[in-house]
Amino acid sequence: MKSAVETLNPTRVRLTVEVPFEELKPSLDAAYRKINQQVTVPGFRKGKIPARIIDQRFGRGAVLEEAVNDALPKFYNEAVTEGEISPLGQPEVDITELKDNELLTFTAEVDIRPEIQIPDYSGIEVTVDAVEVSDEDVDTTVDQLRERFASTTVVERAAAEGDVVKIDLEARVDGEVLADGVAQGVSYTIGSGQMLDGLDEAVTGLEAGGTATFTSELKGGSAAGREAEISVTVESVSARELPGLDDDFAQLASEFDTLEELREDSRRRLAEEKKYQQATEAQEKVLDALLELVEVPIPQKLLADEVETRKHNLEHHQLAQLGMDLDAYLSMQEKTREEFDAELTEQAEKGIRTQFVLDEVAKQEKLNVSQQELTEHLMRRAQSSGMSPDQFAKAVVEGGQVPMLVGEVSRGKALAAVVESVTVTDSNGEPVRLDEDEDEAAGDEAVAGTENSTDED
Structure with missing residues:
Protein backbone atom coordinates (compact mmCIF):
# COMPACT_ATOMS: atom_id res chain seq x y z
CA MET A 1 0.00 0.00 0.00
CA LYS A 2 1.20 3.51 -0.85
CA SER A 3 -0.23 6.74 0.52
CA ALA A 4 0.35 10.45 0.16
CA VAL A 5 -0.87 13.42 2.19
CA GLU A 6 -2.00 16.68 0.58
CA THR A 7 -2.62 19.66 2.87
CA LEU A 8 -5.82 21.43 1.80
CA ASN A 9 -5.68 24.03 4.59
CA PRO A 10 -4.21 24.16 8.13
CA THR A 11 -7.01 21.96 9.46
CA ARG A 12 -7.84 19.61 6.56
CA VAL A 13 -5.90 17.09 4.47
CA ARG A 14 -6.57 14.71 1.60
CA LEU A 15 -5.06 11.22 1.75
CA THR A 16 -4.53 9.43 -1.56
CA VAL A 17 -4.14 5.69 -1.08
CA GLU A 18 -3.13 3.04 -3.64
CA VAL A 19 -3.73 -0.59 -2.68
CA PRO A 20 -2.29 -3.46 -4.80
CA PHE A 21 -5.01 -6.00 -5.48
CA GLU A 22 -3.21 -8.81 -3.66
CA GLU A 23 -3.61 -6.84 -0.42
CA LEU A 24 -7.40 -7.02 -0.93
CA LYS A 25 -7.34 -10.82 -0.99
CA PRO A 26 -8.20 -11.36 2.74
CA SER A 27 -11.20 -9.06 2.39
CA LEU A 28 -12.17 -10.66 -0.91
CA ASP A 29 -12.10 -14.14 0.66
CA ALA A 30 -14.19 -12.82 3.56
CA ALA A 31 -16.70 -11.34 1.08
CA TYR A 32 -17.15 -14.72 -0.64
CA ARG A 33 -17.63 -16.43 2.73
CA LYS A 34 -20.22 -13.86 3.79
CA ILE A 35 -22.19 -14.14 0.54
CA ASN A 36 -21.95 -17.93 0.75
CA GLN A 37 -23.80 -17.84 4.06
CA GLN A 38 -26.49 -15.49 2.76
CA VAL A 39 -27.55 -17.08 -0.55
CA THR A 40 -28.82 -20.40 -1.83
CA VAL A 41 -27.94 -21.94 -5.22
CA PRO A 42 -29.62 -25.18 -6.35
CA GLY A 43 -27.14 -28.05 -6.52
CA PHE A 44 -24.79 -26.62 -3.92
CA ARG A 45 -24.79 -26.94 -0.17
CA LYS A 46 -25.07 -23.67 1.79
CA GLY A 47 -21.60 -22.26 2.34
CA LYS A 48 -20.05 -24.47 -0.35
CA ILE A 49 -20.83 -22.41 -3.46
CA PRO A 50 -17.70 -21.92 -5.62
CA ALA A 51 -16.50 -18.36 -6.18
CA ARG A 52 -17.03 -18.57 -9.95
CA ILE A 53 -20.69 -19.54 -9.44
CA ILE A 54 -21.19 -16.56 -7.07
CA ASP A 55 -19.59 -14.31 -9.72
CA GLN A 56 -21.92 -15.70 -12.39
CA ARG A 57 -25.09 -15.56 -10.32
CA PHE A 58 -24.61 -12.36 -8.35
CA GLY A 59 -21.91 -10.49 -10.20
CA ARG A 60 -18.25 -9.93 -9.43
CA GLY A 61 -19.09 -6.27 -8.71
CA ALA A 62 -21.15 -7.20 -5.63
CA VAL A 63 -18.23 -9.20 -4.25
CA LEU A 64 -15.76 -6.38 -4.90
CA GLU A 65 -18.05 -3.85 -3.23
CA GLU A 66 -18.32 -6.03 -0.13
CA ALA A 67 -14.55 -6.57 -0.05
CA VAL A 68 -13.71 -2.87 -0.48
CA ASN A 69 -16.17 -1.80 2.24
CA ASP A 70 -14.54 -4.30 4.58
CA ALA A 71 -10.97 -3.25 3.74
CA LEU A 72 -11.28 0.55 3.60
CA PRO A 73 -11.11 1.24 7.40
CA LYS A 74 -7.91 -0.84 7.69
CA PHE A 75 -6.15 0.89 4.78
CA TYR A 76 -7.37 4.32 5.92
CA ASN A 77 -5.96 3.76 9.42
CA GLU A 78 -2.66 2.57 7.95
CA ALA A 79 -2.48 5.73 5.80
CA VAL A 80 -3.21 7.91 8.87
CA THR A 81 -0.37 6.22 10.77
CA GLU A 82 1.98 6.46 7.81
CA GLY A 83 1.15 10.13 7.26
CA GLU A 84 1.56 10.92 10.99
CA ILE A 85 -1.66 12.95 11.12
CA SER A 86 -4.18 13.43 13.94
CA PRO A 87 -7.65 13.12 12.39
CA LEU A 88 -10.77 14.70 13.88
CA GLY A 89 -14.06 13.00 13.14
CA GLN A 90 -14.91 10.73 10.23
CA PRO A 91 -13.29 11.03 6.76
CA GLU A 92 -15.09 11.67 3.48
CA VAL A 93 -13.97 8.74 1.31
CA ASP A 94 -14.13 8.60 -2.48
CA ILE A 95 -13.08 5.50 -4.46
CA THR A 96 -11.34 6.94 -7.51
CA GLU A 97 -10.25 3.71 -9.19
CA LEU A 98 -11.06 0.02 -8.83
CA LYS A 99 -9.49 -2.31 -11.41
CA ASP A 100 -10.31 -5.96 -10.82
CA ASN A 101 -7.17 -7.97 -10.11
CA GLU A 102 -5.04 -4.82 -10.46
CA LEU A 103 -5.52 -1.81 -8.18
CA LEU A 104 -7.74 0.02 -5.69
CA THR A 105 -7.26 3.78 -5.32
CA PHE A 106 -9.22 6.00 -2.98
CA THR A 107 -9.02 9.43 -1.39
CA ALA A 108 -10.02 10.40 2.13
CA GLU A 109 -10.53 14.00 3.20
CA VAL A 110 -10.53 14.58 6.93
CA ASP A 111 -10.15 17.41 9.44
CA ILE A 112 -6.96 17.28 11.48
CA ARG A 113 -5.57 18.90 14.58
CA PRO A 114 -3.79 22.04 13.49
CA GLU A 115 -0.12 22.44 14.23
CA ILE A 116 0.11 25.24 16.78
CA GLN A 117 3.06 26.91 18.42
CA ILE A 118 2.91 27.68 22.14
CA PRO A 119 4.91 30.86 22.79
CA ASP A 120 6.66 31.73 26.04
CA TYR A 121 3.78 32.44 28.40
CA SER A 122 5.80 33.23 31.52
CA GLY A 123 5.22 36.96 30.99
CA ILE A 124 1.46 36.68 31.55
CA GLU A 125 0.24 38.82 34.45
CA VAL A 126 -3.28 38.75 35.91
CA THR A 127 -4.97 40.36 38.90
CA VAL A 128 -7.61 38.61 41.02
CA ASP A 129 -9.79 39.62 43.95
CA ALA A 130 -8.08 39.53 47.35
CA VAL A 131 -9.29 37.00 49.91
CA GLU A 132 -10.98 39.21 52.50
CA VAL A 133 -13.71 38.18 54.94
CA SER A 134 -15.47 41.08 56.65
CA ASP A 135 -17.53 41.04 59.82
CA GLU A 136 -20.55 41.75 57.59
CA ASP A 137 -19.81 38.56 55.61
CA VAL A 138 -19.78 36.56 58.83
CA ASP A 139 -23.00 38.25 60.00
CA THR A 140 -24.72 37.31 56.76
CA THR A 141 -23.64 33.66 57.06
CA VAL A 142 -24.80 33.39 60.66
CA ASP A 143 -28.11 35.05 59.78
CA GLN A 144 -28.63 32.52 56.98
CA LEU A 145 -28.08 29.76 59.53
CA ARG A 146 -30.62 31.39 61.87
CA GLU A 147 -33.11 31.44 59.00
CA ARG A 148 -32.80 27.65 58.72
CA PHE A 149 -33.75 27.27 62.40
CA ALA A 150 -36.59 29.78 62.35
CA SER A 151 -39.96 28.70 63.70
CA THR A 152 -43.37 29.77 62.37
CA THR A 153 -46.64 30.55 64.14
CA VAL A 154 -50.00 31.08 62.45
CA VAL A 155 -51.24 34.64 63.04
CA GLU A 156 -54.56 36.35 62.48
CA ARG A 157 -53.41 39.47 60.65
CA ALA A 158 -52.48 40.78 57.25
CA ALA A 159 -49.36 39.27 55.65
CA ALA A 160 -46.16 41.32 55.73
CA GLU A 161 -42.62 40.93 54.42
CA GLY A 162 -40.83 38.00 56.05
CA ASP A 163 -44.07 36.12 56.78
CA VAL A 164 -44.67 32.62 55.43
CA VAL A 165 -47.96 32.31 53.56
CA LYS A 166 -49.64 29.16 52.34
CA ILE A 167 -51.18 29.99 48.95
CA ASP A 168 -53.16 28.57 46.03
CA LEU A 169 -52.20 29.70 42.52
CA GLU A 170 -54.00 29.60 39.20
CA ALA A 171 -52.47 30.81 35.89
CA ARG A 172 -54.50 31.82 32.82
CA VAL A 173 -53.18 32.56 29.34
CA ASP A 174 -55.64 34.08 26.84
CA GLY A 175 -58.40 33.47 29.38
CA GLU A 176 -57.76 29.72 29.61
CA VAL A 177 -56.51 28.02 32.80
CA LEU A 178 -53.28 26.15 32.00
CA ALA A 179 -53.29 22.40 32.69
CA ASP A 180 -49.98 22.80 34.53
CA GLY A 181 -50.86 26.25 35.87
CA VAL A 182 -52.63 25.24 39.09
CA ALA A 183 -50.90 24.76 42.46
CA GLN A 184 -52.37 24.41 45.94
CA GLY A 185 -50.96 24.66 49.45
CA VAL A 186 -47.66 26.21 48.37
CA SER A 187 -45.53 27.70 51.16
CA TYR A 188 -43.91 30.99 50.25
CA THR A 189 -41.81 33.48 52.20
CA ILE A 190 -42.77 37.05 51.29
CA GLY A 191 -39.79 39.01 50.07
CA SER A 192 -37.79 35.98 48.92
CA GLY A 193 -38.55 36.70 45.26
CA GLN A 194 -38.24 32.99 44.52
CA MET A 195 -41.41 32.46 42.52
CA LEU A 196 -43.24 34.84 40.21
CA ASP A 197 -42.51 38.51 39.67
CA GLY A 198 -45.31 40.48 41.32
CA LEU A 199 -46.22 37.79 43.86
CA ASP A 200 -44.67 39.64 46.80
CA GLU A 201 -46.74 42.76 46.11
CA ALA A 202 -49.91 40.72 45.50
CA VAL A 203 -49.92 38.83 48.81
CA THR A 204 -48.58 41.62 51.05
CA GLY A 205 -51.52 43.00 53.05
CA LEU A 206 -53.79 39.98 52.48
CA GLU A 207 -55.25 38.03 55.39
CA ALA A 208 -56.22 34.34 55.34
CA GLY A 209 -58.93 33.91 52.70
CA GLY A 210 -57.85 37.01 50.78
CA THR A 211 -57.43 36.88 46.99
CA ALA A 212 -55.49 38.98 44.49
CA THR A 213 -54.79 38.95 40.76
CA PHE A 214 -51.63 40.09 39.01
CA THR A 215 -49.85 39.66 35.68
CA SER A 216 -46.47 37.95 35.39
CA GLU A 217 -44.24 36.21 32.85
CA LEU A 218 -44.17 32.45 33.45
CA LYS A 219 -40.71 31.03 34.11
CA GLY A 220 -41.43 27.38 33.27
CA GLY A 221 -44.04 24.92 32.13
CA SER A 222 -46.03 24.71 28.90
CA ALA A 223 -46.34 28.50 28.54
CA ALA A 224 -42.86 29.50 29.73
CA GLY A 225 -41.93 33.00 28.64
CA ARG A 226 -45.56 34.10 28.10
CA GLU A 227 -47.53 36.67 30.08
CA ALA A 228 -50.19 35.10 32.30
CA GLU A 229 -52.92 36.36 34.61
CA ILE A 230 -52.24 34.87 38.04
CA SER A 231 -54.87 34.46 40.74
CA VAL A 232 -53.51 33.91 44.26
CA THR A 233 -55.50 33.00 47.37
CA VAL A 234 -53.95 33.09 50.84
CA GLU A 235 -54.86 30.06 52.98
CA SER A 236 -52.90 31.09 56.07
CA VAL A 237 -50.35 33.61 57.32
CA SER A 238 -47.51 32.58 59.65
CA ALA A 239 -45.00 34.80 61.37
CA ARG A 240 -41.38 33.65 61.41
CA GLU A 241 -39.41 33.84 64.64
CA LEU A 242 -35.64 33.65 64.52
CA PRO A 243 -33.69 32.00 67.36
CA GLY A 244 -31.72 34.34 69.61
CA LEU A 245 -28.16 35.19 68.64
CA ASP A 246 -26.44 33.58 71.62
CA ASP A 247 -24.56 30.52 72.85
CA ASP A 248 -27.79 28.49 72.99
CA PHE A 249 -28.26 29.07 69.26
CA ALA A 250 -24.66 28.00 68.57
CA GLN A 251 -25.27 24.74 70.45
CA LEU A 252 -28.57 24.21 68.60
CA ALA A 253 -27.23 24.86 65.10
CA SER A 254 -23.65 23.54 65.29
CA GLU A 255 -21.12 21.44 67.18
CA PHE A 256 -19.80 24.55 68.95
CA ASP A 257 -20.52 25.63 72.53
CA THR A 258 -20.30 29.38 72.02
Missing part, protein backbone atom coordinates in the same frame (compact mmCIF):
# COMPACT_ATOMS: atom_id res chain seq x y z
CA LEU A 259 -21.47 31.90 69.46
CA GLU A 260 -17.90 33.19 69.14
CA GLU A 261 -16.65 29.72 68.14
CA LEU A 262 -19.45 29.48 65.57
CA ARG A 263 -18.53 32.86 64.11
CA GLU A 264 -14.84 31.94 63.87
CA ASP A 265 -15.72 28.70 62.07
CA SER A 266 -17.93 30.67 59.68
CA ARG A 267 -15.05 33.07 59.04
CA ARG A 268 -12.69 30.15 58.29
CA ARG A 269 -15.17 28.51 55.91
CA LEU A 270 -15.77 31.80 54.09
CA ALA A 271 -12.02 32.30 53.70
CA GLU A 272 -11.66 28.81 52.19
CA GLU A 273 -14.56 29.47 49.83
CA LYS A 274 -13.12 32.81 48.72
CA LYS A 275 -9.68 31.27 48.25
CA TYR A 276 -11.22 28.65 45.96
CA GLN A 277 -13.07 31.38 44.05
CA GLN A 278 -9.79 33.26 43.77
CA ALA A 279 -8.09 30.16 42.35
CA THR A 280 -10.86 29.69 39.80
CA GLU A 281 -10.68 33.36 38.81
CA ALA A 282 -6.91 33.07 38.38
CA GLN A 283 -7.26 29.97 36.19
CA GLU A 284 -9.91 31.59 34.00
CA LYS A 285 -7.97 34.83 33.52
CA VAL A 286 -4.71 33.02 32.79
CA LEU A 287 -6.49 30.79 30.27
CA ASP A 288 -7.96 33.81 28.48
CA ALA A 289 -4.55 35.48 28.40
CA LEU A 290 -2.92 32.31 27.03
CA LEU A 291 -5.54 31.95 24.28
CA GLU A 292 -4.85 35.53 23.19
CA LEU A 293 -1.19 34.62 22.62
CA VAL A 294 -1.84 31.58 20.39
CA GLU A 295 -3.11 31.50 16.81
CA VAL A 296 -5.42 28.49 16.52
CA PRO A 297 -7.02 27.57 13.14
CA ILE A 298 -10.45 26.01 13.75
CA PRO A 299 -11.72 23.06 11.65
CA GLN A 300 -15.05 24.37 10.38
CA LYS A 301 -16.81 21.01 10.30
CA LEU A 302 -15.72 20.30 13.87
CA LEU A 303 -17.00 23.74 14.89
CA ALA A 304 -20.36 23.19 13.15
CA ASP A 305 -20.73 19.77 14.80
CA GLU A 306 -19.86 21.21 18.22
CA VAL A 307 -22.39 24.04 17.86
CA GLU A 308 -25.08 21.54 16.88
CA THR A 309 -24.20 19.25 19.81
CA ARG A 310 -24.41 22.12 22.30
CA LYS A 311 -27.73 23.30 20.87
CA HIS A 312 -29.14 19.76 20.98
CA ASN A 313 -28.05 19.27 24.62
CA LEU A 314 -29.64 22.57 25.62
CA GLU A 315 -32.94 21.93 23.82
CA HIS A 316 -33.43 18.23 24.49
CA HIS A 317 -31.87 17.85 27.94
CA GLN A 318 -31.54 21.04 29.97
CA LEU A 319 -34.63 22.88 28.70
CA ALA A 320 -36.70 19.72 28.32
CA GLN A 321 -36.24 19.01 32.03
CA LEU A 322 -37.66 22.47 32.75
CA GLY A 323 -40.63 21.93 30.42
CA MET A 324 -39.39 24.76 28.20
CA ASP A 325 -38.62 25.06 24.49
CA LEU A 326 -35.92 27.18 22.85
CA ASP A 327 -38.27 30.02 21.90
CA ALA A 328 -39.42 30.40 25.51
CA TYR A 329 -35.80 30.30 26.69
CA LEU A 330 -34.80 33.01 24.22
CA SER A 331 -37.75 35.12 25.34
CA MET A 332 -36.66 34.82 28.98
CA GLN A 333 -33.06 35.68 28.05
CA GLU A 334 -34.28 38.56 25.86
CA LYS A 335 -32.14 37.30 22.96
CA THR A 336 -32.84 36.88 19.27
CA ARG A 337 -32.13 33.61 17.49
CA GLU A 338 -29.19 35.31 15.74
CA GLU A 339 -27.71 36.51 19.04
CA PHE A 340 -28.12 33.04 20.53
CA ASP A 341 -26.42 31.36 17.55
CA ALA A 342 -23.54 33.86 17.63
CA GLU A 343 -23.04 33.34 21.37
CA LEU A 344 -23.17 29.55 21.01
CA THR A 345 -20.65 29.64 18.17
CA GLU A 346 -18.31 31.83 20.22
CA GLN A 347 -18.53 29.43 23.19
CA ALA A 348 -17.94 26.38 20.98
CA GLU A 349 -14.97 28.01 19.28
CA LYS A 350 -13.40 28.90 22.62
CA GLY A 351 -13.92 25.33 23.80
CA ILE A 352 -12.14 23.91 20.77
CA ARG A 353 -9.29 26.43 20.99
CA THR A 354 -8.89 25.68 24.71
CA GLN A 355 -8.69 21.95 24.06
CA PHE A 356 -6.11 22.30 21.28
CA VAL A 357 -3.92 24.76 23.21
CA LEU A 358 -3.93 22.89 26.53
CA ASP A 359 -3.32 19.56 24.79
CA GLU A 360 -0.28 21.11 23.13
CA VAL A 361 0.92 22.52 26.48
CA ALA A 362 0.52 19.06 28.06
CA LYS A 363 2.53 17.55 25.19
CA GLN A 364 5.19 20.27 25.43
CA GLU A 365 5.49 19.90 29.21
CA LYS A 366 5.40 16.07 28.96
CA LEU A 367 2.50 15.84 31.42
CA ASN A 368 1.07 12.39 32.12
CA VAL A 369 -2.09 11.36 33.97
CA SER A 370 -1.71 8.88 36.82
CA GLN A 371 -4.37 6.42 37.91
CA GLN A 372 -4.72 8.29 41.21
CA GLU A 373 -5.28 11.62 39.41
CA LEU A 374 -7.88 10.02 37.15
CA THR A 375 -9.66 8.48 40.15
CA GLU A 376 -9.70 11.80 42.05
CA HIS A 377 -11.08 13.58 38.98
CA LEU A 378 -13.73 10.89 38.57
CA MET A 379 -14.77 11.38 42.22
CA ARG A 380 -15.14 15.14 41.70
CA ARG A 381 -17.14 14.64 38.51
CA ALA A 382 -19.38 12.07 40.20
CA GLN A 383 -20.07 14.46 43.08
CA SER A 384 -21.02 17.31 40.75
CA SER A 385 -23.27 14.99 38.70
CA GLY A 386 -25.17 13.77 41.76
CA MET A 387 -24.20 10.15 41.06
CA SER A 388 -22.23 7.77 43.26
CA PRO A 389 -18.61 7.19 42.18
CA ASP A 390 -19.45 3.59 41.23
CA GLN A 391 -22.45 4.66 39.13
CA PHE A 392 -20.48 7.41 37.43
CA ALA A 393 -17.50 5.13 36.73
CA LYS A 394 -19.79 2.49 35.23
CA ALA A 395 -21.48 5.09 33.00
CA VAL A 396 -18.09 6.42 31.87
CA VAL A 397 -16.76 2.96 30.98
CA GLU A 398 -19.95 1.83 29.23
CA GLY A 399 -20.08 5.09 27.27
CA GLY A 400 -16.45 4.79 26.18
CA GLN A 401 -15.72 8.12 27.88
CA VAL A 402 -12.51 7.19 29.72
CA PRO A 403 -10.29 8.94 27.11
CA MET A 404 -12.42 12.06 27.53
CA LEU A 405 -11.82 12.06 31.31
CA VAL A 406 -8.11 11.51 30.80
CA GLY A 407 -8.11 14.51 28.45
CA GLU A 408 -9.89 16.65 31.05
CA VAL A 409 -7.31 15.78 33.72
CA SER A 410 -4.43 16.39 31.30
CA ARG A 411 -5.79 19.82 30.33
CA GLY A 412 -6.39 20.73 33.97
CA LYS A 413 -2.76 19.86 34.74
CA ALA A 414 -1.59 21.84 31.71
CA LEU A 415 -3.49 24.92 32.84
CA ALA A 416 -2.17 24.52 36.38
CA ALA A 417 1.37 24.35 34.96
CA VAL A 418 0.80 27.59 33.07
CA VAL A 419 -0.58 29.32 36.18
CA GLU A 420 2.50 28.23 38.13
CA SER A 421 4.71 29.95 35.52
CA VAL A 422 2.95 33.31 35.37
CA THR A 423 2.45 36.24 37.73
CA VAL A 424 -0.81 36.34 39.71
CA THR A 425 -1.40 39.19 42.15
CA ASP A 426 -4.46 40.10 44.17
CA SER A 427 -6.27 43.44 44.23
CA ASN A 428 -4.06 44.50 47.16
CA GLY A 429 -0.93 43.95 45.09
CA GLU A 430 0.07 40.82 46.98
CA PRO A 431 1.39 37.76 45.09
CA VAL A 432 -1.00 34.81 44.96
CA ARG A 433 0.17 31.21 45.24
CA LEU A 434 -2.34 28.41 44.82
CA ASP A 435 -1.91 25.16 46.69
CA GLU A 436 -2.02 21.92 44.69
CA ASP A 437 -5.56 20.85 45.63
CA GLU A 438 -7.02 24.28 44.83
CA ASP A 439 -5.04 24.36 41.58
CA GLU A 440 -6.40 21.01 40.38
CA ALA A 441 -10.01 21.58 41.45
CA ALA A 442 -10.08 25.13 40.07
CA GLY A 443 -8.38 23.91 36.91
CA ASP A 444 -11.15 21.34 36.44
CA GLU A 445 -13.76 24.10 36.79
CA ALA A 446 -11.99 26.59 34.50
CA VAL A 447 -11.47 24.00 31.76
CA ALA A 448 -14.99 22.60 32.19
CA GLY A 449 -16.38 26.07 31.57
CA THR A 450 -15.04 26.02 28.01
CA GLU A 451 -14.72 22.29 27.28
CA ASN A 452 -16.26 21.17 24.00
CA SER A 453 -18.76 18.34 24.06
CA THR A 454 -16.81 15.89 21.97
CA ASP A 455 -13.21 14.87 22.39
CA GLU A 456 -12.61 13.66 18.85
CA ASP A 457 -9.14 12.31 18.50
